[in-house]
Amino acid sequence: MTMQGIDKSFPGVHALDHVNLELKKGEVHALMGENGAGKSTLMKVLTGIYIKDEGTITYEGKEAEFSNPKDAQEAGIVIVHQELNMMGHLTVAQNIFIGREIMKGKMIDDAQMNIEAKKLFDMLHIDIDPTEKMSKLTVGKQQMCEIAKAISHKAKVIVFDEPSAALTEEEIAQLFKIIRDLREKQLGIIYISHRMDEIKVITDRVTVMRDGGYVGTLVTKDCTKDDIINMMVGRVIYEEPKTKSMVKPGAPVVLKVDHLKAGKMVQDVSFELHRGEILGFSGLMGAGRTETARALFGADPKEAGEVYVNGEKVDIKSPIDAVKYGIGYLSEDRKRFGIVTAKSVAENTTLACLDDYMSGIFIDKKKENEISQKFVDDLSTKTPSVDQQVVNLSGGNQQKVVIAKWLCKNCDILIFDEPTRGIDVGAKSEIYHLMSELAASGKSIIMISSEMAEILRMSDRVVIMCEGKKTGEIGIEEATQEKIMQAATLRN
Amino acid sequence: MENSKKENAFMNSRFVKVVGPQKVVILLVLIALCVFFYIMSPSFRQYSTVLSILDYTYYITFMAIGVTFCLITGGVDLSLGTGMICYGLIGGHFINQLGCPVGVGILVTLVAAVLFGVFNGVLVGVLELPPFIATLGTMMITRGYGSLATGGLSETWPAKGTPGGWFRSIFKVSVGSVKVPIGILWLVLLIIIMSVILNHTKIGRYIIAIGSNKEATRLSGVNVVKYTMAAYIISGICTGFATIAYAATFQALAPGTGAGMELDAIGGAIIGGTAMTGGSGTITGTIIGVFIMSVLKTGLPYVGLQANWQQVIIGIVLIIAVLLDVMKNRKIA
Numbered sequence: 001m002t003m004q005g006i007d008k009s010f011p012g013v014h015a016l017d018h019v020n021l022e023l024k025k026g027e028v029h030a031l032m033g034e035n036g037a038g039k040s041t042l043m044k045v046l047t048g049i050y051i052k053d054e055g056t057i058t059y060e061g062k063e064a065e066f067s068n069p070k071d072a073q074e075a076g077i078v079i080v081h082q083e084l085n086m087m088g089h090l091t092v093a094q095n096i097f098i099g100r101e102i103m104k105g106k107m108i109d110d111a112q113m114n115i116e117a118k119k120l121f122d123m124l125h126i127d128i129d130p131t132e133k134m135s136k137l138t139v140g141k142q143q144m145c146e147i148a149k150a151i152s153h154k155a156k157v158i159v160f161d162e163p164s165a166a167l168t169e170e171e172i173a174q175l176f177k178i179i180r181d182l183r184e185k186q187l188g189i190i191y192i193s194h195r196m197d198e199i200k201v202i203t204d205r206v207t208v209m210r211d212g213g214y215v216g217t218l219v220t221k222d223c224t225k226d227d228i229i230n231m232m233v234g235r236v237i238y239e240e241p242k243t244k245s246m247v248k249p250g251a252p253v254v255l256k257v258d259h260l261k262a263g264k265m266v267q268d269v270s271f272e273l274h275r276g277e278i279l280g281f282s283g284l285m286g287a288g289r290t291e292t293a294r295a296l297f298g299a300d301p302k303e304a305g306e307v308y309v310n311g312e313k314v315d316i317k318s319p320i321d322a323v324k325y326g327i328g329y330l331s332e333d334r335k336r337f338g339i340v341t342a343k344s345v346a347e348n349t350t351l352a353c354l355d356d357y358m359s360g361i362f363i364d365k366k367k368e369n370e371i372s373q374k375f376v377d378d379l380s381t382k383t384p385s386v387d388q389q390v391v392n393l394s395g396g397n398q399q400k401v402v403i404a405k406w407l408c409k410n411c412d413i414l415i416f417d418e419p420t421r422g423i424d425v426g427a428k429s430e431i432y433h434l435m436s437e438l439a440a441s442g443k444s445i446i447m448i449s450s451e452m453a454e455i456l457r458m459s460d461r462v463v464i465m466c467e468g469k470k471t472g473e474i475g476i477e478e479a480t481q482e483k484i485m486q487a488a489t490l491r492n
Numbered sequence: 493m494e495n496s497k498k499e500n501a502f503m504n505s506r507f508v509k510v511v512g513p514q515k516v517v518i519l520l521v522l523i524a525l526c527v528f529f530y531i532m533s534p535s536f537r538q539y540s541t542v543l544s545i546l547d548y549t550y551y552i553t554f555m556a557i558g559v560t561f562c563l564i565t566g567g568v569d570l571s572l573g574t575g576m577i578c579y580g581l582i583g584g585h586f587i588n589q590l591g592c593p594v595g596v597g598i599l600v601t602l603v604a605a606v607l608f609g610v611f612n613g614v615l616v617g618v619l620e621l622p623p624f625i626a627t628l629g630t631m632m633i634t635r636g637y638g639s640l641a642t643g644g645l646s647e648t649w650p651a652k653g654t655p656g657g658w659f660r661s662i663f664k665v666s667v668g669s670v671k672v673p674i675g676i677l678w679l680v681l682l683i684i685i686m687s688v689i690l691n692h693t694k695i696g697r698y699i700i701a702i703g704s705n706k707e708a709t710r711l712s713g714v715n716v717v718k719y720t721m722a723a724y725i726i727s728g729i730c731t732g733f734a735t736i737a738y739a740a741t742f743q744a745l746a747p748g749t750g751a752g753m754e755l756d757a758i759g760g761a762i763i764g765g766t767a768m769t770g771g772s773g774t775i776t777g778t779i780i781g782v783f784i785m786s787v788l789k790t791g792l793p794y795v796g797l798q799a800n801w802q803q804v805i806i807g808i809v810l811i812i813a814v815l816l817d818v819m820k821n822r823k824i825a
Contacts, residue, residue, distance in 0.1 A: 299711055323713025337711050340704040342771055351701060352712040354694050362692045405712065 001077075001157055001188060006045055007054035015041045018055065019214040021207055023157065023188040028179060030199045030220065031192045033209035034232055034284075034452065039192050042209070043159050046190075047079050048072035060156075076156035080146045080163060088135030093117035095134050096149045120148040124178055140171030147178060158182065159190040164198060176202050194284045196225045196489045208232055226482075229489070233452060233481035241456035242476050246439065251275040253311070254444045255327075255413050260305030262295035267468040269305075273413065273446060278439050280459030281448040283488045288468040289448045290332055293415045297322045297329045309413070323352055325413075328406030332418035332448070334395070338402045341391035345383050346372035348390050348401050353409040375404035379434060396427025403434065414438065415446045420454065432458060452481050466490050514765045514816070515777050522780055525787050533794035541790060543664070546673045549786040550663060550737035551576065553679060553779055555757035556764075557686050558730025560778045561723040563761055564690075566703045566770025567616055567623030569727045571608065571630035572734070573753030578638035579604040580735040580745040584647025587656065594656035597649070601739075602732040608634060609728015613721030631751070639747035646746045649739040663740045675737065679779075682733065686726075687775045695722050703770025759806070760785055763813040784809065 001023045008016040016038050023029050031039050044050040046057065048066030057064050059075060066072040086095055093113040094101075102109045102116065117130035126144045134142065143163060150158050160179075164172050179189060179202060191203055199206060200220060208215040208231040215231045255273040260266055265288035273279050281289045295302040298316040307314055309325045316322045322329070331337035339348050346365075349372040350357050357368045372386040381400040383393055390401055399419065406414055416435065420428045435458060439445055449455050455462055462479050464472035464487035472487030529536040555572040562569040583601030586592040592600075608630060615626035650656035663675030690696035698719040701709040710716045739745065764781030766773030785806055792802045 297711070319711050319713045320715055329711055331708075331711060336705070337707050340701050340708055342704050343701065347697065347701070351709065351714065354697060358694065361694075362688070363694065363697060365692075409713070 030203035078150035093130035245460040256308040265291035328411035529791035554734035558727035573750040574635040577750035578634035605732025613724035617720035
């Protein structure tokens with residue numbers, strides 16, 4: 001199978017720029033790239049979820065056109081998703097045969113489906129009871145079921161989208177065994193992963209993508225980890241990275257986090273934040289950065305660890321406490337966690353600080369509108385009026401409303417989680433400018449970002465996380481893409 | 493073209509802007525219904541009909557005002573109807589069996605209402621049970637507890653002219669031979685107070701914010717537990733007022749009754765434009781919604797439609813009201 005010159009655009013985004021990918025029979029082919037490099041989009045084109053704008057897919061020697069996922073499935077191209085699409089209340093066998101149940105007259109023949117499922121598992125040398133409820137299985141076993149389901153579709157090409165992200169060592173070993181089996185059976189396998197060491201172990205070739213473009217294909221055993229990393233990050237950064245920290249020497253520590261633990265995604269994280277500093281949090285998807293921020297903010301329960309604000313030990317049990325100590329959190333998912341979309345700019349602005357805009361027990365709408373207007377002017381938020389519903393604003397302006405909410409509360413520590421996600425280029429630089437100004441005025445900022453360029457442009461210091469652990473901390477003077485990526489793919 | 497111009501004229505009129513398009517529509521529906529019955533039936537035109545509509549509406553409106561707060565948080569309170577009867581039975585028990593003055597009975601009733609409101613608030617706000625389930629449980633508890641409290645007896649609150657009968661005049665006074673429904677004053681007062689709470693205080697603001705986006709509200713440092721509880725306590729208090737209205741209007745309160753009345757109250761709120769999904773709703777809308785239902789209930793028998801038809805027609809009205817809302821939202825999305 002080959003994909004040649006695949007091009008795909010979405011409104012405002014050129015997601016794939018003439019990408020090539022070649023997959024041979026009996027090959028395990030790694031697809032690598034940073035977050036947003038276009039791997040998932042390419043796979044969605046392959047499996048018929050997206051329709052390509054240009055380019056050709058040649059499949060088994062013929063040009064193929066998949067206009068929907070069913071076409072691709074029938075042709076034998078199946079994807080095992082990162083997030084498993086399973087119905088927990090149904091049995092394993094019922095899940096595998098969902099949508100194409102084996103029938104006996106008008107009745108579903110569960111017995112026969114169990115037998116068929118068992119056959120599949122035997123073939124894969126997996127020990128799973130087909131009559132077990134799906135929700136009772138571990139994530140690893142659920143994934144095996146997905147694979148079994150793929151095989152039952154008579155798959156010739158299987159795409160694994162970060163299969164190991166949720167698996168234990170042992171489960172990964174078993175997964176690799178299955179993948180090798182499938183390779184023996186002359187299937188083609190595309191393996192998407194961020195884990196460098198896995199790539200070295202299991203794959204035959206590596207194709208690297210960057211910013212929606214094709215970078216190159218290497219034979220795995222002839223290349224080093226560094227070769228791959230260089231290909232992944234070797235982009236030209238248009239925005240000048242910061243060369244030296246803007247933090248005043250001797251600036252006091254405003255926030256100290258000590259051995260924070262919260263579940264699997266936050267394992268023993270410690271760091272310090274100085275006044276006027278922008279502390280970048282870098283790492284790949286699922287590194288535990290957002291979870292760290294949420295645990296710190298009291299949005300999720302934490303198991304252990306101490307937090308000090310301005311040198312004083314504080315006990316943050318809920319966002320109520322965090323806000324009391326002057327910490328504001330700007331969520332990565334604005335629509336879900338940041339703004340109250342159907343409410344006005346003014347109502348959103350004062351959501352965290354309504355106490356200051358009361359006269360007696362009544363809300364002082366005049367004062368509320370005045371302060372909201374002030375922030376609209378200060379942040380140059382583009383809105384017809386403060387009565388405008390936030391849902392009608394653009395992403396960048398929504399973000400400014402969230403910033404206004406925390407400034408209105410006079411928060412000194414701001415956590416920006418992916419501050420420019422879904423924001424267009426122009427508004428992006430405005431948000432950057434705003435963040436720099438805030439830091440210069442003495443606010444301290446934690447900036448979680450998956451964009452390397454953003455990290456290098458904004459941060460005074462960079463903390464790097466991988467799989468719930470802090471794997472590096474670099475001052476901006478020494479930070480390079482390569483160093484950060486090294487730490488971000490470090491498994492320990 | 494002509495049509496869209498008309499629509500714009502409608503949307504741009506100052507009155508519509510202030511009151512909101514949906515409320516104007518349902519207000520027009522209410523007026524149209526009244527005019528319809530007025531023309532169709534001579535008996536509907538009588539003053540006694542107005543009194544009768546009001547009698548059957550006070551307690552429902554009170555409950556509906558309360559439940560509007562729960563609905564706005566994205567929840568619901570199913571314990572209104574049985575709760576109302578239960579609190580009245582408890583209060584009646586104090587008056588009739590324990591010999592307390594009516595004033596004490598009223599106080600006991602209101603305290604019981606608040607306590608059950610707190611109970612619902614703890615279940616939903618603190619323990620995070622789904623509101624439907626939690627208040628379904630409370631509904632069953634209040635239905636049973638009302639009977640237990642009185643030993644299965646009906647309770648008749650003091651009649652007019654007897655000692656303690658003064659309280660019947662809270663809602664209706666006789667001036668000569670004319671009965672004056674002064675309950676309207678209380679209703680208007682409650683509408684004003686609750687509208688102010690909803691639109692001009694922190695309680696209202698945060699209840700709306702919780703219903704619009706609970707997680708974003710929580711992450712803004714708002715105590716969502718407290719304000720969710722507040723909604724259910726308000727619902728409890730309003731149900732307490734409903735009990736007083738019910739006891740003042742009707743002969744007796746019978747144990748085991750009340751189920752179904754909460755649905756009239758919720759239905760009224762929904763017709764009045766409160767969204768089941770939370771985040772939006774108004775007190776005045778709720779009132780108009782309840783009145784549409786009670787005018788239909790009172791009016792339909794006068795034009796020769798029996799009770800079963802009333803149910804069918806009210807059901808259809810409810811569905812249409814929600815359908816309009818759904819279609820409006822779809823247009824926005």
